[in-house]
Amino acid sequence: MNAVRQTQGSIICPSCGKLIDVDEPRCPYCGQWRPGMFGYAGLFQRAAALFDPTWFITWYSILLYLIALALDPRSALSAGHGLFGLLAPSGRALFMLGMTYGGSLSDGHWYTMFSATFLHGGLLHIGFNLLWIRSIGPMVEDGFGRARTFVIFMAAAVGGFLASNLLGGAPTVGASGGIFGLLAASIVYGRSRGGHFGEAVTRQALMWAGLLLLLGFMGSRTNNLAHLGGLAVGYLVARLFVLRAERREGLGLTILAFALAFVSVAAVVLSLIGNVPYFLRH
Ligand SMILES: [Zn+2]
Known part of the structure; x- marks a missing residue:
C-alpha cells in the first residue's frame, strides 16, 4: 500500500x-x-x-535567535548594555529577519507581524518568554486543543503588533503578545470550567497577567501596547472557541493552524529576500 x-x-x-x-x-x-x-x-x-504548538514556538524562536546572533556576531558579543543586552542580536540582524515597526503596513511588510513574534532581543528576553510559553502552553492545549491554542497564540501576537504598530510605532520583536493571549485563554477556560479547579486557574492567570502588565509598565523598553492588544485579542478568540472546546478539532481549524505556521516561516524568508540588498550595502 x-x-x-x-x-x-x-x-x-x-x-x-x-x-x-x-x-x-x-x-x-x-x-x-x-x-x-x-x-x-x-x-x-x-x-x-505531530503538530505541537508549544514545541513549534519554542524551537522556531531558538532557531531564529541563533541565526540573528550569527548574522552579526560582533555586535551580539559586545558587552556594556547591562543584563538585558546579554547576547543581544543587533538591530540590523533583527530587521533582516523581520522585526515589525509602525510603517510596516504602509510599506507592504504586513508579514513582519508574523515573523517578529518569533524574534527576541536578548538572552533574558527569549529565556523568560519561552519559560512562560512552556508553562502556560500545555495547559491551554489541554483545555482548547492544539490547533485552537496555536490560533489563539498567533491571533493575539498579530493583534498585539497591530495595536503597537498603529498606536505606537517603535520597532519591536517578541512573543509576549501571544503569551498574553494564552493567559487570556486560561482565564476564559477557568471560568467556563468552573468549580474549585476552574476558579484556581482563572485566579492564577489573572494574577500572572496583572503582574506581567505591571512589570511592563515599570520597564522602559516594554511594548505595553502589544501586551494589551494580545490580551484583548486572545480573550475574544478564546471566547469564540470556548463553546466548541469539548468537540474535536475539525479539518478547517487544523488547516488554519498549519497555514499560520507556514506564514510564520514564509514571513522570515520574505524579510530576508527583501533585505539582502540593504544588508550587503551596509
Ligand atoms: Zn465527518
Whole structure:
C-alpha cells in the first residue's frame, strides 16, 4: 500500500473522526467536503497529530535567535548594555529577519507581524518568554486543543503588533503578545470550567497577567501596547472557541493552524529576500 496516498478502502474522517469510505464526496456524518482529501487524508492526519504548538514556538524562536546572533556576531558579543543586552542580536540582524515597526503596513511588510513574534532581543528576553510559553502552553492545549491554542497564540501576537504598530510605532520583536493571549485563554477556560479547579486557574492567570502588565509598565523598553492588544485579542478568540472546546478539532481549524505556521516561516524568508540588498550595502 502506498504510505503517502490512500485511494481505496476506508479512512477516519479528518473532521468528525468517524469511519468512512475514502471515495466519499461528502462525509455522511458531518458533511465535510472531500473528506478523503484526494487520498491525502491519512498523511494530513499523521502530520496534524505531530503538530505541537508549544514545541513549534519554542524551537522556531531558538532557531531564529541563533541565526540573528550569527548574522552579526560582533555586535551580539559586545558587552556594556547591562543584563538585558546579554547576547543581544543587533538591530540590523533583527530587521533582516523581520522585526515589525509602525510603517510596516504602509510599506507592504504586513508579514513582519508574523515573523517578529518569533524574534527576541536578548538572552533574558527569549529565556523568560519561552519559560512562560512552556508553562502556560500545555495547559491551554489541554483545555482548547492544539490547533485552537496555536490560533489563539498567533491571533493575539498579530493583534498585539497591530495595536503597537498603529498606536505606537517603535520597532519591536517578541512573543509576549501571544503569551498574553494564552493567559487570556486560561482565564476564559477557568471560568467556563468552573468549580474549585476552574476558579484556581482563572485566579492564577489573572494574577500572572496583572503582574506581567505591571512589570511592563515599570520597564522602559516594554511594548505595553502589544501586551494589551494580545490580551484583548486572545480573550475574544478564546471566547469564540470556548463553546466548541469539548468537540474535536475539525479539518478547517487544523488547516488554519498549519497555514499560520507556514506564514510564520514564509514571513522570515520574505524579510530576508527583501533585505539582502540593504544588508550587503551596509
Ligand atoms: Zn465527518
